[in-house]
Amino acid sequence: MSQSNRAMWRGAALPSFISSVIAMGVSWFVSGLSGFFGALLASFTVVIFFSVSLLVARFTKDANPIATMALAMFSYFTKLFIMAIFLIAVTRLTSPESVDRRAFGVSALVIAFAWLGGEVRAFLKLRLQLPLPESRS
Template identity: 35%
Template sequence: MPSHDARTIRGAAIPTAVAGVVATAIAAAVAGSKGAIGAAFAAALVMVFFASGQIALDRLTRNNPQLMMAVALLVYTTQILLVGIVLAVFKDTSLFNTKVFAFTLLGCVFIWSGGQVRTHLKAKQFYVQNDDKPDEQVKPGRQQ
């Protein structure tokens, strides 16, 4: 994985983990142990789904960067569908507080997305990659 992708995941995962810990503590105080379980599960779910999506995006576009937008939309749609499936499966569960789970999930998704945007804005990446080798460059006064 290129270092800028690892930086992107780190830049989104750290604030999301902190938000997950804070949400779990608040949920434990307000809704008890079931609230804490719901908040912890939601934070872990966001981190696993969105980190795996970033890794999949990196691997799928490594050799063909022209497909970046199409693959990114496919990966994001798949992530949202998987989150929807998890929500449908645990809709009537008594394992954890579903309202705490839903609010923590929503908050962590926003924090993850904000962390990605912030990391991309702060990264100093080249927009154009020069594939020429130094010995193949055209010297002044010579034409190819």
């Protein structure tokens, strides 16, 4: 894993871990054990969802822009499809008494915002070496 990818993942993982722990604690306090399980499931799904994006970026760093965009779109729609199947399965296979849906939704939003904020912050702190365009004399 390159230094920039590692920094991006670490910069996003730390705030999302902290917000996951807080979300699990608050959900447990508000909704009991079902809230805790909802927040735990939300933290798992959000981290996996966004980690795949960084993994795809790692694999396409040297590819041409068209292939990078095609792979990014393919991975995005694949993640959405798998996420929809996962959420339908959780809804059908678990009872609301075992996994609190409201705790899941609120925790997923909080953790996703924390991940995205951490990722943006980590990206802005990177020192990327970009080639300068050739001057025409």
